[in-house]
Amino acid sequence: MxxxxxxxxxxxxxxxxxxxxxxxxxxxxxxxxxHDIKLAKVCVRDLNSPRNFxxxxxxxTTNPEEIVGQPDIPVVVExxxxxxxxxxxxxxxxxxxxxxxxxxxxxLAVHGREIFAKAAETGREIKFEAAxxxxxxxxxxxxxxxxxxxxxxxxxxxxxxxNHILTRMTRDGxxxxxxxxxxxxxxxxxxxxxxxxxGFDAAHKLVLLTALAYGVLPQLAxxxxxxxxxxxxxxxxxxxxxxxxIKLLATSALDxxxxxxxxxHPAMLPAKHLMAGVSGVMNAVMIRGHACGxxxxxxxxxxxxxxxxxxxxxxxxxxxxxxxxxxxxxPALGWKHLQSWAVRPQDEIRLRYFLRFTxxxxxxxxxxxxxxxxxxxxxxAQVIQKGSGPKRGGVTLVMLTHEAGxxxxxxxxxxxDKLDVLTAPTRLIRVENLT
Amino acid sequence: MxxxxxxxxxxxxxxxxxxxxxxxxxxxxxxxxxHDIKLAKVCVRDLNSPRNFxxxxxxxTTNPEEIVGQPDIPVVVExxxxxxxxxxxxxxxxxxxxxxxxxxxxxLAVHGREIFAKAAETGREIKFEAAxxxxxxxxxxxxxxxxxxxxxxxxxxxxxxxNHILTRMTRDGxxxxxxxxxxxxxxxxxxxxxxxxxGFDAAHKLVLLTALAYGVLPQLAxxxxxxxxxxxxxxxxxxxxxxxxIKLLATSALDxxxxxxxxxHPAMLPAKHLMAGVSGVMNAVMIRGHACGxxxxxxxxxxxxxxxxxxxxxxxxxxxxxxxxxxxxxPALGWKHLQSWAVRPQDEIRLRYFLRFTxxxxxxxxxxxxxxxxxxxxxxAQVIQKGSGPKRGGVTLVMLTHEAGxxxxxxxxxxxDKLDVLTAPTRLIRVENLT
Numbered sequence: 001m002x003x004x005x006x007x008x009x010x011x012x013x014x015x016x017x018x019x020x021x022x023x024x025x026x027x028x029x030x031x032x033x034x035h036d037i038k039l040a041k042v043c044v045r046d047l048n049s050p051r052n053f054x055x056x057x058x059x060x061t062t063n064p065e066e067i068v069g070q071p072d073i074p075v076v077v078e079x080x081x082x083x084x085x086x087x088x089x090x091x092x093x094x095x096x097x098x099x100x101x102x103x104x105x106x107x108l109a110v111h112g113r114e115i116f117a118k119a120a121e122t123g124r125e126i127k128f129e130a131a132x133x134x135x136x137x138x139x140x141x142x143x144x145x146x147x148x149x150x151x152x153x154x155x156x157x158x159x160x161x162x163n164h165i166l167t168r169m170t171r172d173g174x175x176x177x178x179x180x181x182x183x184x185x186x187x188x189x190x191x192x193x194x195x196x197x198x199g200f201d202a203a204h205k206l207v208l209l210t211a212l213a214y215g216v217l218p219q220l221a222x223x224x225x226x227x228x229x230x231x232x233x234x235x236x237x238x239x240x241x242x243x244x245x246i247k248l249l250a251t252s253a254l255d256x257x258x259x260x261x262x263x264x265h266p267a268m269l270p271a272k273h274l275m276a277g278v279s280g281v282m283n284a285v286m287i288r289g290h291a292c293g294x295x296x297x298x299x300x301x302x303x304x305x306x307x308x309x310x311x312x313x314x315x316x317x318x319x320x321x322x323x324x325x326x327x328x329x330x331p332a333l334g335w336k337h338l339q340s341w342a343v344r345p346q347d348e349i350r351l352r353y354f355l356r357f358t359x360x361x362x363x364x365x366x367x368x369x370x371x372x373x374x375x376x377x378x379x380x381a382q383v384i385q386k387g388s389g390p391k392r393g394g395v396t397l398v399m400l401t402h403e404a405g406x407x408x409x410x411x412x413x414x415x416x417d418k419l420d421v422l423t424a425p426t427r428l429i430r431v432e433n434l435t
Numbered sequence: 436m437x438x439x440x441x442x443x444x445x446x447x448x449x450x451x452x453x454x455x456x457x458x459x460x461x462x463x464x465x466x467x468x469x470h471d472i473k474l475a476k477v478c479v480r481d482l483n484s485p486r487n488f489x490x491x492x493x494x495x496t497t498n499p500e501e502i503v504g505q506p507d508i509p510v511v512v513e514x515x516x517x518x519x520x521x522x523x524x525x526x527x528x529x530x531x532x533x534x535x536x537x538x539x540x541x542x543l544a545v546h547g548r549e550i551f552a553k554a555a556e557t558g559r560e561i562k563f564e565a566a567x568x569x570x571x572x573x574x575x576x577x578x579x580x581x582x583x584x585x586x587x588x589x590x591x592x593x594x595x596x597x598n599h600i601l602t603r604m605t606r607d608g609x610x611x612x613x614x615x616x617x618x619x620x621x622x623x624x625x626x627x628x629x630x631x632x633x634g635f636d637a638a639h640k641l642v643l644l645t646a647l648a649y650g651v652l653p654q655l656a657x658x659x660x661x662x663x664x665x666x667x668x669x670x671x672x673x674x675x676x677x678x679x680x681i682k683l684l685a686t687s688a689l690d691x692x693x694x695x696x697x698x699x700h701p702a703m704l705p706a707k708h709l710m711a712g713v714s715g716v717m718n719a720v721m722i723r724g725h726a727c728g729x730x731x732x733x734x735x736x737x738x739x740x741x742x743x744x745x746x747x748x749x750x751x752x753x754x755x756x757x758x759x760x761x762x763x764x765x766p767a768l769g770w771k772h773l774q775s776w777a778v779r780p781q782d783e784i785r786l787r788y789f790l791r792f793t794x795x796x797x798x799x800x801x802x803x804x805x806x807x808x809x810x811x812x813x814x815x816a817q818v819i820q821k822g823s824g825p826k827r828g829g830v831t832l833v834m835l836t837h838e839a840g841x842x843x844x845x846x847x848x849x850x851x852d853k854l855d856v857l858t859a860p861t862r863l864i865r866v867e868n869l870t
Contacts, residue, residue, distance in 0.1 A: 021583050021726060032582060129580070135727035137572075137580030144579065145564070145572030147467060148456050148747030274712050274733060291456060291744035292570035295734040298709060299727065309726035312583030 005040035007067030010079035017308025103130035109204035127314035135306035149289030153253035160281035198227035216341040226265035244268035352431035358424035440475035442502030445514035452743025538565035544639035562749035570741035584724030588688035595716035633662035661700035679703035787866035793859035
């Protein structure tokens, strides 16, 4: 029986889970695979940190060069996070002929072009199932399960922290600030939550899904990224009245002209759609293909063991490809053809919109607002006028539009915002017609 | 550029979809793969049947031996269905050194031991993503995505015809007979619906999922298989009152003693669970692993293009493995170790139960029934007494029990059924606590 030596860089939460599975399940894995997977070296920041398991003697090091570039360690697992030195180490590993498994979505979203090119050049694998949606095998599904399909769209809930916060706001009427504070207390949100609540983490994952589906690697500056920090309890109760649930939704699709429509923002979804039922820290991805129809995948998007499950899955696959007689795997579908692609300007998208105006309660207000909307070809589907909000000097007027162009809508809102009957900025939430 | 020749046996609905994808997407597939996939030969029953596409000249044959055993056709796609001659052809193809892709769940569930042994012996692949849950990549997820996991349970909605019928009964109050007739009219059910409505089709798929998860291949006679033919509108309204939805649910799990708990029957599920939201002809599978937690997959379980999507995915994977330099793939995890396993007797399972008694409306009835249940350690959680049903000479008494042993329950029901106040056989529906 042969043995695959694995080098692990980073022994935080996910790294510990990976080590735990490789050590505790060694016998079952060997039985399933016909060969052993061995944790040969683990690079940590501090040799003396307390750990919740006992690594074998001599396995720990603080020097990543004891893993990267070592010919007896064919598989490098990068779990340190961050852009540098992760980028340098991953490139060096690939150059040295090592295969790489990583969960580092930011690294791949930002430096993907360079890293994937290096992998193609050296004929080595870079696997990253754990980088998107944790335990959910969405990378594998796109690469291996649906290659017969032209992918028409991908939509998903890709960040567990924000979905947990939104679930609390939906179910229990919490404010964003209270839900965030609670999430921080219970460990679901970090002390600096920016990366999650502003949507950057989910946007990085969306970039990777887009790359797999369409062979392009847009940067965050190329598309609309909007977090959840400005959502208010009123939005959630209004959403419920219209039969919607608010989620932070990632969307990537081809528009009729073959341009990429990609965006990440809070969205109202039909309450009956499976996606609306994804609650707490769960993630979900829906893939629409021309042959397969809608494939919906859901599961734990983060956490020690779910993420480790995905990392070890990649290690096992790499290890199988390394067995005597097995040649390097055919490169991942799509990656070979990373190309530039026209992104559809956000201005040109067409959606239904939820609008919340805060206005002075006097005659003629609705007429003034609806007049401006009408002038810009925005047709109103439903209106609800609500009582005075506790914190504002006005009444709330919520509207659901028929499908309209984003540019027209933004122009109209710029105009209504100048009306002196408006006492607060108008809120806009896009509506996604998931069917 | 090399070319992989594919031979297709069977050009029905799914076969036509496969041919359509291979021919229409040829250019994109070649670009993705770096090599061509070519439909070399297609075996049909009748050369002159009308078709909705035009196969290239000379490609059609009525003789499967022009595909099976031909050294220039390395991939055989069996889509003829049925047990024979499919079994003989598949075995012969494997023996001849050909790889096989099939969507034939019955063939693999019944003759799997023989067929998988032959594939292992000859070092050839047998792929069957399309055999379970159509376009949903559940086979790939179990084999490739979650090998780091000890699978704790699998549950799923594996038959689209029955799910469509149950959805109509749930939403619109139809009787089983009316919903079935409607499904037959609209093409969702076959003229002889036995295989679907009695649960055999879903049970075959459950056998295959069980084989992948646990390395065992139980036969239908080994476990409880119960279809949907006895469900009545009353059951659905009662389920709704208790917050449940009725689905035909397949379950396979390891019990605390390491025995296989496997069963297929109508089950009441919490209405808020994602599984309860799977409607119409959709299928879904939930996999619970010790590391990944719950992974939920849903999508089209049947239909021409969704099933063809899965078949072509398998063809592509096989074709990639055949490229110069690539060795035969490591055998599917688990298959090598097909073993015998103790099946937990249905008697020993413990669940909550929904019971519907039809009784004479007179004093003392509830006390008589609950007395018998109590004697057998069955504790009642909720009772609803309903008015007289239109067709029966009695009132309906529905109960939800706390968790109880199946054997105790069956013994108690045998006893209550002898009470002369009962005017119809008692109905039992198991409750699954999906969380």
